[in-house]
Each structure stands twice: as C-alpha cells, then as structure tokens.
Amino acid sequence: MEGGSSSSGGGRKITVSPRPCCGRRVVANKKPRRGGGVDGFVNSVKKLQRREISSNRDRGFNMSDSQERFRNILLQEEYDTHDPKGPSSVVLPFLRKRSKIIEIVAAQDIVFALAQSGVCAAFSRDTNERICFLNVSPDEIIRNLFYNKNNDSLITVSVYASDSCSSFKCRSTGIEYIRRVKPDAGFALFESESLKWPGFVEFDDVNGKVLTYSAQDSIYKVFDLKNYTMLYCISDKNVQEIKISPGIMLLIFAKATSHVPLKILSIEDGTVLKSFNHLLHRNKKVDFIEQFNEKLLVKQENENLQILDVRTFELTEVSRSEFMTPSAFIFLYENQLFLTFRNRTVAVWNFRGELVTSFEDHLLWHPDCNTNDIYITSDQDLIISYCKADSDDSLSEGNVGSINVSNILTGKCLAKVRASNSSPMANECSSGDNCSSSACNSRNRKHVSKIRSKVAEALEDITALFYDEERNEIYTGNRLGLVHVWSN
Numbered sequence: 001m002e003g004g005s006s007s008s009g010g011g012r013k014i015t016v017s018p019r020p021c022c023g024r025r026v027v028a029n030k031k032p033r034r035g036g037g038v039d040g041f042v043n044s045v046k047k048l049q050r051r052e053i054s055s056n057r058d059r060g061f062n063m064s065d066s067q068e069r070f071r072n073i074l075l076q077e078e079y080d081t082h083d084p085k086g087p088s089s090v091v092l093p094f095l096r097k098r099s100k101i102i103e104i105v106a107a108q109d110i111v112f113a114l115a116q117s118g119v120c121a122a123f124s125r126d127t128n129e130r131i132c133f134l135n136v137s138p139d140e141i142i143r144n145l146f147y148n149k150n151n152d153s154l155i156t157v158s159v160y161a162s163d164s165c166s167s168f169k170c171r172s173t174g175i176e177y178i179r180r181v182k183p184d185a186g187f188a189l190f191e192s193e194s195l196k197w198p199g200f201v202e203f204d205d206v207n208g209k210v211l212t213y214s215a216q217d218s219i220y221k222v223f224d225l226k227n228y229t230m231l232y233c234i235s236d237k238n239v240q241e242i243k244i245s246p247g248i249m250l251l252i253f254a255k256a257t258s259h260v261p262l263k264i265l266s267i268e269d270g271t272v273l274k275s276f277n278h279l280l281h282r283n284k285k286v287d288f289i290e291q292f293n294e295k296l297l298v299k300q301e302n303e304n305l306q307i308l309d310v311r312t313f314e315l316t317e318v319s320r321s322e323f324m325t326p327s328a329f330i331f332l333y334e335n336q337l338f339l340t341f342r343n344r345t346v347a348v349w350n351f352r353g354e355l356v357t358s359f360e361d362h363l364l365w366h367p368d369c370n371t372n373d374i375y376i377t378s379d380q381d382l383i384i385s386y387c388k389a390d391s392d393d394s395l396s397e398g399n400v401g402s403i404n405v406s407n408i409l410t411g412k413c414l415a416k417v418r419a420s421n422s423s424p425m426a427n428e429c430s431s432g433d434n435c436s437s438s439a440c441n442s443r444n445r446k447h448v449s450k451i452r453s454k455v456a457e458a459l460e461d462i463t464a465l466f467y468d469e470e471r472n473e474i475y476t477g478n479r480l481g482l483v484h485v486w487s488n
Contacts, residue, residue, distance in 0.1 A: 066382060069472060070405050070415030070488070075458050076473075077128050077485035078451040081113050081121040101477020103372050104466035107147045107154060107175050111475055113464075113483045118142050120156065122178050123483065125471065134173070136184040143168065146203045150226040154178065155189065157201065167196040172228075189228055193221065204244050206333070207267045211242065211249075222270065232270040243291040246333055248273065250291035258282055260289070262296070264310065274310060287325040292338065295351045299325055307353055318353035328371060332380045332408070339376075339383070339408070343367065346383065348408060361413040363388040365401045365462070373465040373476075376408075383408055384474065386462040389418055399460045403474060403486065417474070417486055419456040451484075458484040 082098045099117035114120045118141030120134040139161035146155040153172045159165040173186030194216045202211040210223040220234040243250040253261040259277040285301040296308040305318040326340035340347050344364040348357035365386045373386040387404040402418035464477040474486040
C-alpha cells in the first residue's frame, strides 16, 4: 500500500512525509505464501483454484455464526491517548495536544493507538490501563505501526523534528518489553539505508519481506522480515514502481511512447521470471497498474480496464462505463477476488472482469476511503467498516455513524453497531464471576468502567478501526484521541 496502512495484513508501504497520507492499495492475505524462484511462481499459479460463491458448502453456517458473533456487541471500555503532561520524554508542544487516532494495532493483550500528532500509546486489555507511550526520543514523531508476528514485535516508523521530518527511522520493540514498560528496549532497523523523501519502506506480511527504496542512490533492497537480513538489491534508475504479490514482484519501468516495460521477479531471490512490454494508448494517462499473481490490471484515463494473463497473454477488457477507476483496492488472495472503493461504495470483482458483489448496506463514512477504518477478516469473508448511519436512526445525527459488518461474498449486512441499538455501558459489570477483566478480581468487587462517552459519542467521527479476531473485539479511535472497545 502506498502512503498509508493495511487493515488486514499484506503489504504496507510508507513514504517519507511529515504527515501521514491516505493510500490506494492494500493487500489482504490469510497466511504468508512462500515461493522459490521459478518453482515458487509456478506453484503460486497452481494454487489459483477458483472458489466460486456456490462452492462454499458452509456458507450458511458461517453467515449465521458471524451474525451471532456480532449480535450483542456493546461499548465496553474507553482509553485515552491524551495526557496533559504528555509522554515524559516529549518536549514538542504539539505532541501534548489532543489529536485524532489514525491507526490502531492489537497484538496479544495490548492495543496500540497512534495519534496524528505522532504520539503512540499502548493499553493493556487485561488491566484496562495505559501501559506506556512508545515515543522514546524527545522529538520523535511516530508515523506508522507494523506488528511483526514473525518475532512478536512492534515496528514503529518515525520522523524527527531535529531532522525537519525529512527522513524516517524504523525501530523494532518486542511486545514483551512493552508489556514490561520498557519501550526503549528496542533496536534500530535499516540504519545503513538513506530513507529520505521520496524514499520508502514497505512491510510485506504476505511474503515475509521488507522492501526499502533509497532515493539518494535509486536502489531497492529486499530484507527478510524474520531477522532483517538483506537478501538482494535492485539498482535501476528506470524502475518507476514495484508492486508485490505472493511469491513475486512486478517492476514497472519508465513509460515509453506506446508501451510500458515490465518485469516479474521472484520475491525470494530477485530472479527475473518474465520480461515483456504492455501496449498503451498514446497520450493517455495511466490511472493504475496492479499485479495479482498471474493477472495484470491496467487502466488508462477514459479507457477500458485491461486484465492480462501474463502466462498466456490472454487479454480481458472491462468497459470503462462498468469499471471506473477506484480510489483504493483490497486484493483477497484466499478468494481470488478484489475489492474496489469509489465514492464511499465497495464492490467485489473477479479476475474475469465480472462484478461479483454489490453491498446492500455498506456506505462508507469517509469519501477518500481511509483504509485505517476498514478491516478484512483473515478468512476474507467479512468486511468491517465505519459507515454512514441509517436515515431512520434517530440517535445518529450530525457526525454519528455506525460500524457495519458485511459478508464479502454476498454483500449482505450481517450486523451493525449503531447508536439506537446499543445500550449504554453500566457503571458496574453485570458479568459476575464470568467477567474476564482483571478489574473483577474479587467476588465482592464490582468492575467499574471508565467510560465517559455515550454510545452515540463513541460512534461520532471514528477515524480508525481494528478488529481483534481472537478476542472478538472491535477497537475504534476518534478525533478526540479516545479509543473505544466494542465487545459482546
């Protein structure tokens, strides 16, 4: 993804910028694919067994199970990233101001919330307390987070005021150190790289790789995400962009008059698997070029979408009136489908250029498709998003939206968290001996919630969303720097 964050695994590309920006490409994957050279590419192609909607025998059960999972979801907890005193090490005044949440990541029992100001706070779901701030330098402005499940660590990407925010640095901190309130126990990553604008770093969870680009010397480097060992580099000033898919990378070179040169490389060792030119319409702007395994998607301004099979060079075209350039993609590697986002709407397509699903009730809140408030489950069957509330929801006025859970394969809305159907959280826990919160550590002690917001207020101006599949909890952040926990 370019310049933003991923909601459900896959690649995340972070460019050097004083402030975060919205991205346009996200990849979603259930589990990493491994490939090696040509065999890896061939094996990934062999795995492309089309999974039609009707072939899912358990679809009815899965749908009812999903509805039950989200049926009685309520507002349970509230965390605040704002501290009037600010993180103890912070000296920059603007870091101490209340700021909206731009990213939420959960790892085990810890919820990380990143504010637009650059302050990142860690909260414990066991104690419902703030553990610490992750800013370990007085002028550190954290811009992005990435949970590396390969070594159970959190990677922070930061810029620094002393450097005029012109370059960024990456740091890896073990989750256990954060739990012990030792955020400064991490270590720096990619120190040898000159990551100044327009350089970038891309964390690819699908293949277990990291891609860096040093604009200073026009060199791309690929690292192993497990141990951060450099694997190989690509030095070619004509490379304009690199797209990553399971097992492969697509190199897009500088556009010629009537074509664009392309190369497909093995992600494991950089071996060139295929080189070819793709013909273009002269004097037409290229809206996007995307790679999905053996399928290449190319769209030019006011032209049809082209889907090219790079093995057979079979070309499929989709009318420009049917497929208009989206603002973002999410590729679903498990289902061999892709989602497009345009004008607050979501659609599902297959690689024959056919519209598979239109969602019946999933009008996104943000027109620019902020992918930080969209989550795709690991099975890639559900999409959870912050949406426009129903017009008949009397409590949803002004900036109050709803959290919608929809089935990706059918478009059906399975559950909705909205102001009118969510009762406010009581001050005392009603779960009795079954409460999992450590606050209820005695049979005679009530669990006192710290929630100050009403349900309608918690559903107002949501700016980030994350779903913890193991705990079955939704975490949302808003413009005030508050994080809310929704659970049944």
